[in-house]
Amino acid sequence: MALIPMRALLDHAAEHDYGVGAFNVNNMEQIQAIMEAAVETNSPVIVQASRGARQYSKDNYLRHLMIAATELHPEIPVAMHQDHGNSPATCFSAIDMGFTSVMMDGSLEEDGKSPATYEYNVDVTRQVVDRAHAKGVTVEAELGCLGGIEDGHGAGLSGDEALAFLTDPAQAEDFVAQTGCDALAVAIGTSHGAYKFSEKPTGEVLKMDIIAEIHRRLPDCHMVMHGSSSVPKELVDIINEYGGSMPETYGVPVEEIQEGIRHGVRKINVDTDNRLAITGAIRRVFHEHPEAFDPRKYLTPARDAMKEVVKARMIAFGQAGWADKIPAVTLEEMAKRYA
Numbered sequence: 001m002a003l004i005p006m007r008a009l010l011d012h013a014a015e016h017d018y019g020v021g022a023f024n025v026n027n028m029e030q031i032q033a034i035m036e037a038a039v040e041t042n043s044p045v046i047v048q049a050s051r052g053a054r055q056y057s058k059d060n061y062l063r064h065l066m067i068a069a070t071e072l073h074p075e076i077p078v079a080m081h082q083d084h085g086n087s088p089a090t091c092f093s094a095i096d097m098g099f100t101s102v103m104m105d106g107s108l109e110e111d112g113k114s115p116a117t118y119e120y121n122v123d124v125t126r127q128v129v130d131r132a133h134a135k136g137v138t139v140e141a142e143l144g145c146l147g148g149i150e151d152g153h154g155a156g157l158s159g160d161e162a163l164a165f166l167t168d169p170a171q172a173e174d175f176v177a178q179t180g181c182d183a184l185a186v187a188i189g190t191s192h193g194a195y196k197f198s199e200k201p202t203g204e205v206l207k208m209d210i211i212a213e214i215h216r217r218l219p220d221c222h223m224v225m226h227g228s229s230s231v232p233k234e235l236v237d238i239i240n241e242y243g244g245s246m247p248e249t250y251g252v253p254v255e256e257i258q259e260g261i262r263h264g265v266r267k268i269n270v271d272t273d274n275r276l277a278i279t280g281a282i283r284r285v286f287h288e289h290p291e292a293f294d295p296r297k298y299l300t301p302a303r304d305a306m307k308e309v310v311k312a313r314m315i316a317f318g319q320a321g322w323a324d325k326i327p328a329v330t331l332e333e334m335a336k337r338y339a
């Protein structure tokens, strides 16, 4: 099946009431971990690359890693997504490189830091939708601003400050009508990074009512939860047990994400949890085998640790078991549907 437009995955997920994890990729071990988890659970895949990842991998390495993944596992549908495009130009370069989905994050200006006006957001998102849909490529947009910073991208708002930038459901309805975006990242009180909450968040902290209201107004819009790592204590503990020093922190509980999925969330971004798993596994090898210096000696357990996290999320989000049931859709077919 190879690469498919993300829209095809999200439509299938909506039809069958499940969510799809979107996992960030920077290197070979990460994409191997994701693909192995997908094969073991028969899950469709969204792999995503931030601007930072594209820079780190010089684009070409990343592109060929994605192609390698689809060659090795033709039975797994894979959507390749640009995470947080800061400008139409970033999205266009991703489309030219073969990405089947792009995020135009016009909630911030091109610097990736300053909250933008609504008019700016509509304008840049519509530009990207026009060009992307002509090629069958999916577009995710963002309305409202999340807290924290991800890969240098973000307004750096504290949890409390971010409350002033929650997504307004009425505005979301207008935004989707004006832009024609396929998926919408919503701000409901989550933050990027490992330090989301200083205590375990409840349904009060996460504004699930916003998700429910957007779903009521826009039943066909696929919502996206960013900053949705769960930051499990077990993973932080492993890091700290083997010489790390991470303060106590809480992420978004998996049960809260499942609640979101019941109300129309179809894509869930997870990056921090995988980073924690990798780091803990490497620290453990360094601690237990200080004589080791073959990178495979620590990258193999790192890859396995990430695979276990990805598998657990695939099962919890409900995407497990669906890979072989997703209709094959090409970009060309999708372009015709948009036309």
Ligand SMILES: [Zn+2]
Pocket: 084, 150, 192, 226, 227, 269
């Ligand atoms: Zn994000």
